[in-house]
């Protein structure tokens with residue numbers, strides 16, 4: 001395994017990522033050789049999770065610049081514009097994807113030669129990736145103070161190192177608390193239909209030796225009622241001025257947590273905040289019905305059945321006990337300065 005493989009996405013003479021669709025069976029690194037391949041990887045969730053998508057967006061612009069065969073900057077900028085539209089359009093909800101693309105493009109604005117554009121785009125993508133790990137460690141440390149020794153924490157989907165470049169957001173908070181010597185155990189929701197919880201979160205935590213119990217999301221209410229969940233922590237795909245968008249099912253946990261007086265925390269970097277927009281402005285990605293109707297080759301539902309398969313839901317901020325960021329912990333309606 002190369003040194004880079006402790007990251008989810010990285011540059012090593014080209015763009016590489018862990019293929020998350022192969023986990024937990026196989027830890028496989030794949031090379032992405034074109035913007036088209038990157039789009040496929042994003043759409044099929046080989047790379048996924050908001051902060052990892054931010055890095056993928058920035059690296060996507062760097063890749064487009066490296067692959068450009070034109071000798072003039074005007075044409076190259078046109079190619080980068082095309083790449084921008086394709087990458088941004090591949091998944092609409094997580095704001096980090098557009099944020100990463102825009103950061104790399106801003107970095108090339110003042111460059112005067114083709115080589116300078118290539119270098120600046122890659123430098124910025126590497127900076128996005130480096131910052132991601134630093135940011136997650138900072139938010140992890142800030143959030144770890146909210147966890148007490150012996151806490152049992154519910155999480156949903158995967159907001160771990162696989163969803164980022166490294167360390168993780170929700171799982172970063174848990175990792176930081178464990179690093180600080182606290183005894184923390186986790187209930188990981190399997191997260192239908194694509195099972196990021198069972199395939200990725202359970203795998204990541206087991207790798208780190210953090211006690212984890214896998215549950216179906218429908219079990220969280222009953223566990224809260226029995227007093228077996230002390231806190232819930234999730235990540236976010238986009239935080240607007242009124243709601244948190246995160247993996248479908250998050251809202252259910254937040255409502256249940258409020259009813260059972262369980263603190264409900266959202267851990268996310270500032271790059272996930274989009275305070276210029278409100279819930280109604282945001283497109284929620286709807287995915288292929290087969291994700292619900294098929295399990296591999298096995299059909300779980302009648303052929304042709306009507307299916308609704310949104311990837312994300314929105315949780316109003318008044319159900320969120322605190323937002324955990326690299327700038328500290330903010331209790332809504334208080335928001336971090338952006």
Ligand code: MRU
Pocket residue numbers: 045048049050051094156157158159160163164168169170196234235236237246247248311
């Ligand atoms: O569809 P996915 O797997 O990309 O959804 C990911 C999530 O919903 C995560 O919870 C979110 O991106 C936060 S990741 C730190």
